[in-house]
Amino acid sequence: MRYLSPHTINEAVAALADSDGDVKILAGGTDLLVQLRAGMKAPGLMLDVKRLPELRSINVEKNCFHIGAAVSGAEMGEHESLKGSWPGVVEAMELIGSTQIQGRATPGGNLCNASPAADSVPAMVAAGAICTVVGSEGSRDLAVEDVGISPGQTSLGRDEFVVDFRLPERPPHSGDAYLRFIPRTEMDIAVVGAGVNVVLGDDGVCVDARVSLGAVAPRVLLVPDAANELIGRKLNDEVLEKLDAACRAACRPIDDKRGTVEYRTQVSGVLARRAAVIAFERAGEK
Amino acid sequence: MTTNGNGLRWVGKRPVRPDGVDKVTGRAQFGADFTLPGMIVGKVLRSPHAHANIRSIKTEKAQALPGVKAVITAADFPELPSEIEQAGEVVLNFRDMSRNVMARQKALYDGHAVAAVAATSIEIAERALDLIEVDYEVLPHVIDVVEAMEADAPLLHDDLYTMGVEPTPDKPSNVAKRVEFSIGDLNAGFEMAEVVVEREFTTKPVHQGYIEPHAAVASASEDGLCHIWCTTQGQFMVRYYVSRLLGLEVSKLRVTPSEIGGGFGGKTVVYLEPVALALSMKCHRPVKMVMSREEVFRASGPTSGAHVWVKMGATKDGRITAGEAVLKYQAGAVPGAPIGPGCMCAFAPYDLDNVKVVGFDVVTNRPKVAAYRAPGAPISEFGVESVVDELAKKLGMDAIAFREKNAAREGTHAAYGPTFGEIGYTETLRVAKEHPHYQAPLGPNQGRGVASGFWFNIGGASTAALNVNEDGTTTLISGCPDIGGSRASLSMMAAEVLGIDVEQVRPTIADTGSIGYSFLTGGSRVTFATGMAVIEAANDVVRQLRERAAKIWEIDVEAVVWENGEAKPSGSNAGDFEPLSLSSIAATAGKTGGPITGHVSLNAQGAGPAFGTHICDVEVDRETGRVTVLRYTAIQDAGKAIHPSYVEGQIQGGAVQGIGWALNEEYIYDEDGRLENPGFLDYRIPVASDVPMIDAVIVEVPNPKHPYGVRGVGEVPICPPMSAVANAVANATGLRMADLPISPPKLLAAITNGG
């Protein structure tokens, strides 16, 4: 197995193009190294992207946050203005693993590992984040919800990787939240996750919303029907009930060792409601 | 140095543990840390099938791989007759043990060892495993205990006939044994009852979850002398079992225990040790084997999962008139579920006239169970303590008052046989009732549960040696691996008797060639039994020290007393001499008769039965089914806490393991009988943030059979938590959760369907 740690995106793209697909991108390694040890993967080349400056910083450009794909969870958690604008995205990222894992785990890795239960992904989808993807053909934009397509599979080309996440401009009265259910309090994989992002008018009526669910389908879901229950309304029990029902209707989960179909479906609505309450509260405070 | 007011200097204090610095600095050598020159690595090939005939195993290709030094299968182990024998203090069938260590003819569970290789690197060993060709005939399997008992269940062993049934059945079955005991007149008891509760429960097998996986290095030389270094709860157990499994003379095998990273009963058996030695015997290179966590889950023993039926009746004024239970315990692949203790402990906390308990030991296609803290007891006690709670509720009585009314006391004739001497059950109930926790207010969706627990504790064979060094410091040698802080407690008892600073006692755990036989660390016996040997050895050293002083002073030994670490004349008429310290006597020991050493082997009798009572508060999230443990108080009679911190540690650890058993731990099998969650990610033992600080309250009702009053403390605390949690959930929701674990999906379904 070879290991490369390029300093420029061009070098990285060239190495990818040369590798005939027998390659894995290495960010924090908290998924990949575990899979390597378990004998699930044995790539001929490990391409470490942590030396690429574009992937390693958090910037604000034209009032929008750009989060490098290989920024660690801990770095996101320490970024006060990012946390202020996108508490849901940051909290979702910070839920990953433990203190040790936080020093390594990245949003790019979380997304490209393509687990439907990845915690930061529903929050990013709800946020409306767009990825910059580069490859031999140049660079393109891809909505986060279009990256993971099934467990372990992404829509990225063999020579492509994610450079950063761009979050939309944040109008006043906006807020987001992400909640997951795990049987323990930490060090576990989401049985269900729900991200809600809202923008309110001055009167508290929701003018824009995105709702996303994790671990209830082969990929993270954007649920427009659920968002539509929020848009044009103020939050009340009836709206929450409809949000709950819309989320349950969108679920296509499986029975597995981490949860049953019934359980995941039922709890998706519960978490969406609870996340919506937090997102509205946050939006109302700004 | 002050004494405790009871004349004791060390017993009851909290000195720093002698093994502490090595552990926190990473110096301590655990099983996997040991290496030898020329050492190679061993790996096990495991069955991917839950149940299969092994038609053939071809090892030629593996053998031919460069770097492979040895390949073994069951053919390399002597074929042993099926005989149940008393081996030391446990009953065993070495044929069954041999089959568990290496499958013969049949693979009996997913993960069952079928072959092993030793090679110069892990990579080569793993490649060699891939080259071994096993021809399996896959058979129908059975995982569940109740299904395994059905007449048409897949049969694990065609020569297994139920013991304990008259006449012996003429057809084999998966039921290895039926046990029954009763006292009084059950029907009369239930006739007297004005309230009866009857309920079925199920519990899942749960793993001990020790953080250190099994590991061993074995070396066999050309002259037949063998040595094993391993992580174990008993070096003498390993020596005997491996000798029997490989047909060695006991004296040819020496076993050195490493520092141990948890056992909880799970290291009272052998897995890798005989395999590593068999490999080494073939190639005469030291062979190291370390299990992965996945192997620990797939192939080492959890405790039984079970089906439990309990019926109890009481009069309106709160007297229990009858108790009946039927217990069906999974043994795993070969017989040997802890059904005996499960039956005996079920009703032990109560003073009952009419009791009947029937138990079954049932084989299933799972790893063979191993001991786990109070083996068998937590399962039956979960059923009984849940029913006791329900009875109290039906009677409108306080859960503690109801227990007090029926509690076993000194003189109670226990249903399982003995008459209790001085025991502390009612003390734990009194302390529980008076604890601020029991009165604290509860919020919405919160509930409180109480449950009690019982375990016998054991004594048994122990050896201890105490050597006085040239400078008056001492070396204390024990034959029992220290899992729970026993080096600290043993040193403290030695220092107490000698009247010296505990720092002057350096404890070590010796290998089988360096100390007399000692039964393993288990049954909460070491501080009690090895402690007795230490106290006797220290008393013997004191006797010798007095003799030496008498010799120096040229007076009668009866005229010399030992006080505060010094020899003194017993009174003015004995003579007027300056006291002689331990160090000054040690310095001249060569001239006064040679080295001073104490050495005691004994079979400790009179272990003190112990009881605990736990109070648990939970909050239930009615929308997700999550149970959060808010507050937990565990009260236990320790007899005498030699080192209270380590007693508290035992109580806290047991409570947390029990909470895991109650709420989330379970083995998940797929349709083919393959374990789906062989790792800590999906086998959910509690993490630190899952549990509140466990408030451990020590009650001391001394065991009259021990010089300081010690009872065992390691096992009782895992008995009450399952019912304490379930009773709290019942209090919060009105729902009686009878199937463990009370996991969120199960509780949410119950709430949705009926709450």
Ligand SMILES: Cc1cc2nc3c(=O)[nH]c(=O)nc-3n(C[C@H](O)[C@H](O)[C@H](O)COP(=O)(O)OP(=O)(O)OC[C@H]3O[C@@H](n4cnc5c(N)ncnc54)[C@H](O)[C@@H]3O)c2cc1C
């Ligand atoms: C103990 C532990 C606890 C965990 N807990 C959680 C948890 O609570 N929630 C959760 O969601 N996850 C959890 N994880 C999984 C993991 O930590 C996260 O998915 C993490 O975000 C992965 O990031 P990474 O940088 O380490 O990824 P890596 O392991 O480096 O990469 C993961 C995958 O993404 C690919 N990849 C990485 N970066 C890029 C890129 N820029 N472009 C294209 N492909 C890329 C890699 O090739 C690989 O296939 C846990 C893992 C461990 C070991």
